[in-house]
Amino acid sequence: MAKMGSRKHLKRFKAPKTWPIHPKEDTWTVKPSAGSHAINKSLSLTLVIRDVLALADNAREAKRIINSGNVLVDGRVIKDYKFPVGFMDIIEIPKTGESYRILLDTKGRLKLHEVSKDSSKLCKIVNKTTIKDNKTQLNLHDGKNLIVDADEYDVSDVISLNVANNEIDEVFKFGEGASVLVTGGKHTGEIGIISEINVDQSSNPNTVIIENSKKDTFLTLKDYTFVLGNDKPSISLLEANK
Structure with missing residues (x-):
C-alpha cells in the first residue's frame, strides 16, 4: 500500500477555501485538532492569533500567548494552540479587552467580527x-x-x-418570518427573511424560500439556514456582510 503521508501537518495551498489566508505566502499552516467543528468549518487558534488578529509575528509567539491563558473561547481558557474555533464561537482576549464572533462572509470565508464583551x-x-x-x-x-x-x-x-x-x-424559532443567515450553497453569507417553507415527505431534503433586503427571493436547503432572530437579526453582523 502506498504511503499516505503525514496527516498532522497542512500546506497552505491545500487549506480549505473558508480560511481567510493567502495560499502562497508561506508553505505551511496550522491544522486544527479534531474537535467540535470540521476542518473546513474551523480555524486553529494559532491561525486566529497570528494571521487574522496579527497579535503575533510567528507561530512561536502565538503559542506563547495561548499557553499563557490569554485567550478564551466561549468563556473558557484554551491553551491548545491547535484548538478549532468555528462559526458563532466567541473569542475573547482579556488583556486587550476585545471580543470577536466568528461569522461567514458572502464568499463562504470565516471572518472575525468584533462584539461586546458580554455577547451571548x-x-x-x-x-x-x-x-x-x-x-x-x-x-x-x-x-x-x-x-x-x-x-x-x-x-x-x-x-x-x-x-x-x-x-x-x-x-x-425556525419558521416563516424568521431572520436567517445562509451557511451553505451558492447563497452562503446572505441574510434574509423566511417567506415560505417547503416540506417534502420523500427522501429529498426540505427547502425554504428566503427574501433578502432587496426584496429578491431565492431557494435554499433548510439545513443551510441559521436563525438570527424572530424578525430581525439579534446580533451585529459583518459590515455590508463583506
Missing part, C-alpha cells in the same frame, strides 16, 4: 433526545450538549446561550 452565543439545535428523568438533551451545532427540563425546543431552532453560566437567554 447563538447555537443551532441539530438534534435532541429524551434522557433519564424525562429531561431533554439538546445537541448543538458546535458539538455542545445542553440538558433542559422542558421540551419546548425544536430541531433547527436557535438558542441564545450565555457562555458565562451556560444558560439559555432566549430562543429563536
Whole structure:
C-alpha cells in the first residue's frame, strides 16, 4: 500500500477555501485538532492569533500567548494552540479587552467580527433526545450538549446561550418570518427573511424560500439556514456582510 503521508501537518495551498489566508505566502499552516467543528468549518487558534488578529509575528509567539491563558473561547481558557474555533464561537482576549464572533462572509470565508464583551452565543439545535428523568438533551451545532427540563425546543431552532453560566437567554424559532443567515450553497453569507417553507415527505431534503433586503427571493436547503432572530437579526453582523 502506498504511503499516505503525514496527516498532522497542512500546506497552505491545500487549506480549505473558508480560511481567510493567502495560499502562497508561506508553505505551511496550522491544522486544527479534531474537535467540535470540521476542518473546513474551523480555524486553529494559532491561525486566529497570528494571521487574522496579527497579535503575533510567528507561530512561536502565538503559542506563547495561548499557553499563557490569554485567550478564551466561549468563556473558557484554551491553551491548545491547535484548538478549532468555528462559526458563532466567541473569542475573547482579556488583556486587550476585545471580543470577536466568528461569522461567514458572502464568499463562504470565516471572518472575525468584533462584539461586546458580554455577547451571548447563538447555537443551532441539530438534534435532541429524551434522557433519564424525562429531561431533554439538546445537541448543538458546535458539538455542545445542553440538558433542559422542558421540551419546548425544536430541531433547527436557535438558542441564545450565555457562555458565562451556560444558560439559555432566549430562543429563536425556525419558521416563516424568521431572520436567517445562509451557511451553505451558492447563497452562503446572505441574510434574509423566511417567506415560505417547503416540506417534502420523500427522501429529498426540505427547502425554504428566503427574501433578502432587496426584496429578491431565492431557494435554499433548510439545513443551510441559521436563525438570527424572530424578525430581525439579534446580533451585529459583518459590515455590508463583506
